[in-house]
Amino acid sequence: MNLPSNGGKFVQEYGGDRRINWDCPPVNMCHLIGAKDVQGNEILDYKYALDVVANYILDFLTKTKDPDVWSMDEHLANFYAFTGAINGKKKIGANIRYCSIGTASVTIPDGDNSNSIEGWVKELTEKSNPLFNFDLSIWQESQTTRMTFLSVPEGYASIxxxxxxxxxxxxxxxxxxxTNKIIAIQTICGFPLSSYREFKSYEQKYFSSKNVYGGHLYEGKPIERAKFTDWRKLPSLKSQSVTNREEILSDNLxxxxxxxxxxxxxxxKLRVINLDGQICKPSEETCVEFQxxxxxxxxxxxxxxxxxxxxxxxxxxxQEIELLNSYLVKVQNLEIAMSPTEYKLPQDGLREREEDVENIQKDYFYSFPVYQIIxxxxxxxxxxxxxxxxxxLNQLENELNN
Structure with missing residues (x-):
């Protein structure tokens, strides 16, 4: 994305004179679908699966304010209005726009009636939890904000x-x-990246099960010549977070x-960043004293x-030796006192352990080029x-030795 030269913005050129200039802090992005399976084989109906998931989710959760304007800001206006409403009101971790979309669906058998609805609703709301487990010692479920929807056939809506x-x-x-399927979608916003720690254990649980945790929206949809129906064959959904370094596949990253x-x-180590996230520099008094x-x-x-x-x-x-020794001691005793700059890493998320503080601070520091430059x-x-x-000191010691 060439973030440093773009001043920390996401700027991308597309064909047809389309250009994204997203004036927001950069964040890591995780993919829902890969073009290869976990064995590295090409997935024949990859584009179909990608289109179904991407189009369904975006069409379902967002609407453009102006259909004639093609921009990231316009397309996600409603979604950002939602996440912005909780900003500042809750303890949210680094990178508020991290979300998890959980989905589940159930097919209504022909001739079934409203007596089965209660069971379906219970089953769906349990299945459509986020697609990872998060560390409860860091982040409580009550501190998250949700958008939850049931997409149902028109005849069953009132029931x-x-x-x-x-x-x-x-x-x-x-x-x-x-006409015959109920789909549940749950979007949860506001997790710190450090919440992703337990994702691996969730995947192990999912891969060892059969149909416990629901499936992706495109799973099982028919298409000519397409054999793919199981999303477990796709690569991990896991975000390339700084807290999951061992899982990063990209050598460059x-x-x-x-x-x-x-x-x-x-x-x-040099006290340029402290536990409060304050970025500090040598004080003016220190610089004058040293000089x-x-x-x-x-x-x-x-x-x-x-x-x-x-x-x-x-x-x-x-007398000469005593003079040299006095200056040797003075120079040895020089200490660099630090003073705060105007820059400070945001203070959010649960910060009960030093490990949590460090993880959240790293999330911000690694995501914002301006912090790194300063x-x-x-x-x-x-x-x-x-x-x-x-x-x-070397010159003084040499003079003493001579």
Whole structure:
């Protein structure tokens, strides 16, 4: 996406003079479908599966404000209005626009009646949970916000609405063109990336089961020459989160995260980033103190270098050593005091453990190029101060040894 040169924006050119210029913080994106299965074989009806899932979900959850305008902002306007409504009201983790869509469906047998609705509703609402388990010690289900829908045949809509109201389910009903199938869709927003830790255990559970957790919307849909009906054959849905580094398949992405690991860890070690997410730099007082002592020490060294030590009396020789020692101690005792900059990593999510704080801070630091640029500049300035200090110490020690 060329984020650094685009100032942290997602800018993408498409054919037909279509251009996305998305003025939002960049986030990782996970795919629902891959062109290859887990064995690396090409999936023949990949495009069909992709189109069905993408079109159904977007058409179902979003509507463009202006159908003549083709842009990311327009297409997701309603969805962002929804996520924006909860922003600031709840403890939400890094990258609010991370969502999970859970789906389930049931086919209504011919001749069935309303007596079966209660069982179907219970089955569907249980099946359409998010497609991963999240760490309850980090994120509680009560802290999430949901959009939940049941897509039902028109003839059953009133029956299901009455049943939902009676049971107290927080589901909205949408009439569908399908004549024999009820589909449940649940979208949950507001997870921190660190919630994805338990995703692997969910996948293991799903792959070892048969039909416990529902399926994808395209599963089982007929198409000419298409053999694919089981979404378990597709690659993992798992997000390439910074907290799941061992699962990243891309060598380039893994190398990039490794570089950012080094940058983040160095910043924490040198107090450029603290546990409150504050980005700090050497204080103005520190910079002035260092510069004044550096200048003064250089001046003393230049004066001593011009003296013929063979002609010094014992008294003056001792005075010179004491002077050098005094400046050696002064330079050794120089400490870099830090002061806050205008930059601070957002403070959200559950922050009860240091591990949680670190994960959320990394999510933000790795997602925003501006933080990386500022931190690198500060680290470079600290390195210059430290190198200058070490150089003066070496000069003082050499002068003492001579």
């Amino acid at each position: 299901i609405e009455e049943e939902l109201a009676h049971k107290g389910y927080l589901w909205k009903v949408k009439k569908s063109t399908s 893994r190398e990039e995260f490794s570089r950012l690991d080094d940058l983040y860890n160095k910043a924490v 004044e002592l550096f200048t003064e020490t250089k001046k003393i060294l230049q004066q001593l270098e011009s003296i013929d030590k063979s002609k010094l009396s014992v008294k003056h020789f001792i 931190v690198k500049e500060i680290l470079d300035s600290i390195e210059k101060l430290v190198n200058h200090k070490e150089k003066l």
